[in-house]
Amino acid sequence: MVDAALIDLTQDRTALRTLYAPPAGDFSIVEVPKLPFAILDGEGPPEQASIEAAVKALYTAIYAIRREARERMGKSFVEPPVEMVYWADDMDDLAAGNREKWHWRVQITLPVWADAQRLKDSAAEARRELGDDRAVRWEVLAEGKCVQFLHIGGTSDLPAVLARLYGDYLPQEGLEPDGPYHEIYLDDWSRVAPPQRKIILRQPVRPTK
Amino acid sequence: MSAHLTDAELLLLGLVAEMPRHGYELEQIIDTRGMREWTQVGFSSIYFVLGKLEKSGLVESELPRGAKARKTFCITPSGREVLRQETIAALGAYRPTFSSLLLGMVHWPVLAREAALNALEMRLSSVVAELERLEQVRRQRQPMPDHIESLFDFSTGQLKAERSWINTTLDYMRNKPW
Numbered sequence: 001m002v003d004a005a006l007i008d009l010t011q012d013r014t015a016l017r018t019l020y021a022p023p024a025g026d027f028s029i030v031e032v033p034k035l036p037f038a039i040l041d042g043e044g045p046p047e048q049a050s051i052e053a054a055v056k057a058l059y060t061a062i063y064a065i066r067r068e069a070r071e072r073m074g075k076s077f078v079e080p081p082v083e084m085v086y087w088a089d090d091m092d093d094l095a096a097g098n099r100e101k102w103h104w105r106v107q108i109t110l111p112v113w114a115d116a117q118r119l120k121d122s123a124a125e126a127r128r129e130l131g132d133d134r135a136v137r138w139e140v141l142a143e144g145k146c147v148q149f150l151h152i153g154g155t156s157d158l159p160a161v162l163a164r165l166y167g168d169y170l171p172q173e174g175l176e177p178d179g180p181y182h183e184i185y186l187d188d189w190s191r192v193a194p195p196q197r198k199i200i201l202r203q204p205v206r207p208t209k
Numbered sequence: 210m211s212a213h214l215t216d217a218e219l220l221l222l223g224l225v226a227e228m229p230r231h232g233y234e235l236e237q238i239i240d241t242r243g244m245r246e247w248t249q250v251g252f253s254s255i256y257f258v259l260g261k262l263e264k265s266g267l268v269e270s271e272l273p274r275g276a277k278a279r280k281t282f283c284i285t286p287s288g289r290e291v292l293r294q295e296t297i298a299a300l301g302a303y304r305p306t307f308s309s310l311l312l313g314m315v316h317w318p319v320l321a322r323e324a325a326l327n328a329l330e331m332r333l334s335s336v337v338a339e340l341e342r343l344e345q346v347r348r349q350r351q352p353m354p355d356h357i358e359s360l361f362d363f364s365t366g367q368l369k370a371e372r373s374w375i376n377t378t379l380d381y382m383r384n385k386p387w
Contacts, residue, residue, distance in 0.1 A: 055352060056351060056352065059351035059352035060348055060349075060351045063347070063348050063351055070358075070362075079355065082352070126348055129348050129349055188352070188354050190238075191227045191354065192227065192228070193227065193228030193229070194228075
């Protein structure tokens with residue numbers, strides 16, 4: 001059964017643009033709808049090598065779904081980018097950029113027909129490449145109101161942006177974090193040099209209590 | 210530089226355009242992206258080709274300080290312009306490739322029917338095996354950007370066309386009464 005309230009981002013180009021093509025260089029507010037995701041939980045602190053391995057495993061697990069999506073939808077299939085999601089037991093560690101204390105996961109939204117069972121089947125097809133220890137799960141997320149920022153450049157500038165987000169922008173707007181922080185990488189880092197890399201920073205928010 | 214680049218030159222120019230890289234890194238990328246399968250770029254020729262590109266002013270090299278420093282190659286503005294033009298030419302111009310099948314079919318009558326049919330069946334199984342191999346390579350190389358996924362679609366599309374042609378031809382040749 002497909003949940004009627006689920007948004008299929010692989011078909012909705014307008015929503016895709018709103019969610020993944022924000023104006024550069026400024027904080028903006030976006031309403032993130034209810035979306036189905038394939039999610040792989042990270043282990044240990046977020047380090048480039050383990051993140052890359054997790055992204056690869058996630059894409060390998062959903063390969064059969066993407067192949068079917070291309071066959072079913074042809075040119076109307078547009079793929080949303082992969083998202084890194086970070087959180088910390090103490091929110092201050094997130095704001096301060098203490099990455100060694102962060103927890104993380106990788107996720108990508110799926111077409112609505114790709115339900116939990118489809119994801120399981122797709123991952124099973126790639127068992128030889130995946131091994132047994134990687135468990136990709138299916139989950140629906142509705143993050144609602146978020147603040148986001150399009151950053152172009154390397155990751156070394158990110159702490160400064162986060163400091164502005166948590167230190168200035170959110171308090172000024174009367175908002176506080178409400179859920180884990182996202183980094184959405186729009187480029188393949190093995191093909192795009194650091195100064196040109198586009199990264200969307202996204203933080204779910206709620207009015208300050 | 211008005212003359213067309215060779216395939217090896219265009220390949221390396223494009224990889225250096227992504228970001229500055231040194232020779233050994235280029236060697237590794239050519240390997241991990243499976244470019245070795247469809248280009249003739251040996252390890253020794255990488256430096257030779259980079260040298261040619263440098264001499265034509267399309268890339269420039271930089272030797273950082275330090276004992277273990279490796280020479281890093283960057284693209285120049287004129288290199289980027291040539292890369293754009295050569296990419297348009299590569300996408301836009303159809304360059305036919307001739308399959309061994311052409312000679313095989315031309316000489317079909319020199320074989321007994323069974324021998325010819327067997328040979329065509331062998332071809333069919335290699336085509337099927339290649340389709341399976343590509344599918345597996347695709348899974349192993351995830352994630353790939355969409356323009357690379359489309360490139361794989363191109364190769365599998367050609368193989369599927371060939372598979373369908375072989376099946377039709379086998380049917381016809383098996384069933385004709387003389």
